[in-house]
Amino acid sequence: MTDITFGEAKIKAVGDLMRDDERVIIIGGAGFGGLLHAKHVKPLHDEFEPRILRTPIAELGFCGMGIGAAMAGLYPIVTIGTGSFAFEAWPQIVNEAPNISYMSGGQVKVPIIFHALVGIRISGAAQHSARPQAMLMQAAGLQVIAPARASDVKGLLSAAKDSERPTFWIDHPLLFEEKQPSNGGTSLPLGKAAVVRKGKDVTLVGYSIDLVRCLEAATQLANASIDAEVIDLRTLTPLDADTICESVAKTGRLVIADECYPAASVASEVASIFTDRGFGLLKKPARRLNFPAVPVPLSPPLEQHLLPRVDKIVAAAKELVN
Amino acid sequence: MIPVLSRDDCLQAFRKMLLIRRFEEACIAAAHKGQVPGHFHVYIGQEATGVGVMAVLDKGDFVHSTHRNHGHLLARGADPKKAFAEILGKATGYAGGKAGTLHGCAPDLNFPLSSGIVAGILPISTGTAYAFKHRQQPNVSAVFFGEGAMEEGAAYEALNLAALWKLPVLFICENNTAEVERTPGQAGYHAPNLSIFELTDLAKSMNIATTIVDGSDLGAVWNAAKTARARAVSGGGATFMEVRTETWPGGQWPTLVTGRTDIRHAWTREVPEKYAHLAAWFERNDPVLSVAREMLAVGIVSERDLSTIDAAVQDEIDQAVKFANESPFPDSQTALTHVWPQ
Numbered sequence: 001m002t003d004i005t006f007g008e009a010k011i012k013a014v015g016d017l018m019r020d021d022e023r024v025i026i027i028g029g030a031g032f033g034g035l036l037h038a039k040h041v042k043p044l045h046d047e048f049e050p051r052i053l054r055t056p057i058a059e060l061g062f063c064g065m066g067i068g069a070a071m072a073g074l075y076p077i078v079t080i081g082t083g084s085f086a087f088e089a090w091p092q093i094v095n096e097a098p099n100i101s102y103m104s105g106g107q108v109k110v111p112i113i114f115h116a117l118v119g120i121r122i123s124g125a126a127q128h129s130a131r132p133q134a135m136l137m138q139a140a141g142l143q144v145i146a147p148a149r150a151s152d153v154k155g156l157l158s159a160a161k162d163s164e165r166p167t168f169w170i171d172h173p174l175l176f177e178e179k180q181p182s183n184g185g186t187s188l189p190l191g192k193a194a195v196v197r198k199g200k201d202v203t204l205v206g207y208s209i210d211l212v213r214c215l216e217a218a219t220q221l222a223n224a225s226i227d228a229e230v231i232d233l234r235t236l237t238p239l240d241a242d243t244i245c246e247s248v249a250k251t252g253r254l255v256i257a258d259e260c261y262p263a264a265s266v267a268s269e270v271a272s273i274f275t276d277r278g279f280g281l282l283k284k285p286a287r288r289l290n291f292p293a294v295p296v297p298l299s300p301p302l303e304q305h306l307l308p309r310v311d312k313i314v315a316a317a318k319e320l321v322n
Numbered sequence: 323m324i325p326v327l328s329r330d331d332c333l334q335a336f337r338k339m340l341l342i343r344r345f346e347e348a349c350i351a352a353a354h355k356g357q358v359p360g361h362f363h364v365y366i367g368q369e370a371t372g373v374g375v376m377a378v379l380d381k382g383d384f385v386h387s388t389h390r391n392h393g394h395l396l397a398r399g400a401d402p403k404k405a406f407a408e409i410l411g412k413a414t415g416y417a418g419g420k421a422g423t424l425h426g427c428a429p430d431l432n433f434p435l436s437s438g439i440v441a442g443i444l445p446i447s448t449g450t451a452y453a454f455k456h457r458q459q460p461n462v463s464a465v466f467f468g469e470g471a472m473e474e475g476a477a478y479e480a481l482n483l484a485a486l487w488k489l490p491v492l493f494i495c496e497n498n499t500a501e502v503e504r505t506p507g508q509a510g511y512h513a514p515n516l517s518i519f520e521l522t523d524l525a526k527s528m529n530i531a532t533t534i535v536d537g538s539d540l541g542a543v544w545n546a547a548k549t550a551r552a553r554a555v556s557g558g559g560a561t562f563m564e565v566r567t568e569t570w571p572g573g574q575w576p577t578l579v580t581g582r583t584d585i586r587h588a589w590t591r592e593v594p595e596k597y598a599h600l601a602a603w604f605e606r607n608d609p610v611l612s613v614a615r616e617m618l619a620v621g622i623v624s625e626r627d628l629s630t631i632d633a634a635v636q637d638e639i640d641q642a643v644k645f646a647n648e649s650p651f652p653d654s655q656t657a658l659t660h661v662w663p664q
């Protein structure tokens with residue numbers, strides 16, 4: 001089997017959804033890649049041009065338009081571009097879409113996927129590096145998925161579509177070139193984390209680009225004779241506490257890598273599992289590696305200083321184990 | 323339309339335009355060496371706009387800009403050394419390396435942080451203008467933005483606020499796609515997707531004064547801005563100025579496709595062989611060459627004067643580049659400072 005990049009896999013997955021169901025349309029300007037990755041997206045444009053609506057720079061308008069199109073029987077995948085631009089559409093994403101099923105007593109559905117390239121893209125500075133996922137977890141009625149591996153992207157997208165729930169797809173600009181042996185295919189359960197690497201000494205939890213960092217950290221830890229288990233959350237809402245608890249029951253040690261700011265973050269949500277149902281499983285305090293509560297600076301040494309880098313994950317794991 | 327300006331005004335303005343051009347050329351050169359962190363946008367082809375507007379502004383006025391702010395900063399009088407250092411992410415930059423290219427700022431010049439969010443700056447400009455109005459202070463806020471901003475709802479809201487309360491705002495819409503045929507819904511990046519036919523139509527419908535100016539005509543920009551500023555300080559409210567320039571062909575991933583500007587083109591009018599396919603740029607669309615030609619035509623300067631100015635400007639930019647290159651990157655601990663006012 002030949003390797004496939006995450007970028008190829010996701011474009012293929014979106015294409016499959018479109019091939020399988022003519023209701024699927026794409027709304028959004030730059031598409032799934034932005035200018036830098038236009039080459040990945042081109043095959044999609046070539047095949048489905050009439051079903052791709054290239055929009056003005058009007059995130060608020062076209063996200064709302066997606067919601068309406070979903071209500072009226074289409075299945076829109078709305079590509080917002082850079083994650084920070086989701087804030088331009090915030091009223092539609094967090095204050096319209098997630099409320100509609102519930103407030104209509106389950107009668108009105110909004111089957112839609114919002115997609116954005118979220119996170120620290122390196123030198124994007126404060127207004128092009130947002131990680132809105134933790135905030136999105138505060139929108140009851142919004143599902144949040146974060147495929148990080150070529151083998152998962154099709155399965156998670158299909159599941160999100162089948163669920164008919166409004167879904168936000170947290171994608172990352174640095175995932176494009178990540179390689180994997182397979183592009184998967186079968187629909188995956190939502191709310192089921194994956195144990196991506198088995199280990200017994202320490203549990204490393206990541207998702208999206210932080211999963212890649214955790215895997216690299218695990219390789220380095222192996223050289224130091226530390227056997228790390230690595231978990232990919234895959235979906236943030238719903239969040240899979242069982243898999244994390246099972247792992248920590250074995251290792252007793254937990255490191256969570258998360259580009260979000262520390263307060264009310266994905267990492268803090270994972271750590272909070274151990275204040276109730278996972279209470280007593282930890283042998284050492286959990287270590288949360290977030291991006292400190294600082295707007296993202298441009299200058300490379302400043303940005304590097306703040307990132308949840310691989311060496312920080314390695315150091316935290318070593319501290320816990322030794 | 324040079325004759326509306328005095329010789330001194332003209333020379334100063336031209337010098338600034340050339341300073342911006344040389345600065346952007348240096349920026350592109352640095353980027354090709356991998357020294358510029360992040361995606362950046364240059365002001366080549368739009369120099370007469372920033373310089374013409376800034377020339378009529380008062381020190382106390384506010385200036386607001388976008389992702390394409392390098393030219394506005396320099397036109398406002400920013401120090402090219404600190405501006406270049408900021409773009410390279412160095413400690414000696416205006417914001418100590420935190421802001422970079424997208425968020426140019428020079429607060430000492432009433433030039434607060436630029437916004438990298440399309441249209442994000444327009445509502446803010448109504449606020450600085452409101453403060454002037456509230457204090458009955460005879461100042462204005464000038465806000466620069468691309469025509470793409472008109473696609474965002476924020477632009478509509480800002481125009482409405484300014485119109486409602488007759489705020490002293492100069493909305494300067496830099497339409498750098500003047501050559502693009504305006505077919506609603508048939509455009510992409512760098513070409514507006516607007517249902518209004520003229521960019522000024524929306525402002526007109528709100529009873530905001532409007533004007534359309536040729537962005538290669540320094541005198542026209544200057545006059546229009548002067549009228550707009552006078553209107554604003556006398557209680558007449560905002561003006562929406564559309565300044566039209568043709569798209570500089572090297573723009574999207576800044577590349578010097580037109581070569582380093584050779585000031586002698588102003589008088590030789592010889593378009594080098596390898597740029598023959600871009601002849602229109604050299605003959606009509608380059609504001610730096612156009613203004614140089616006009617000054618020569620009315621006899622304000624000689625060819626020799628122009629070469630002398632160019633040498634001095636190039637020297638100033640060389641110094642700025644040297645300063646920025648020799649400056650250190652910020653200490654990593656400064657990553658944690660200034661989240662809160664200190």
Ligand SMILES: Cc1ncc(C[n+]2csc(CCOP(=O)(O)OP(=O)(O)O)c2C)c(N)n1
Nearest residue numbers: 057085088390438439440468469470471498
């Ligand atoms: C809210 C938002 N959406 C998208 C972008 C990405 N973006 C950056 S510049 C740009 C085009 C802007 O065009 P225009 O306003 O005409 O300015 P120009 O670059 O032509 O000067 C876009 C879409 C952004 N920065 N902000």
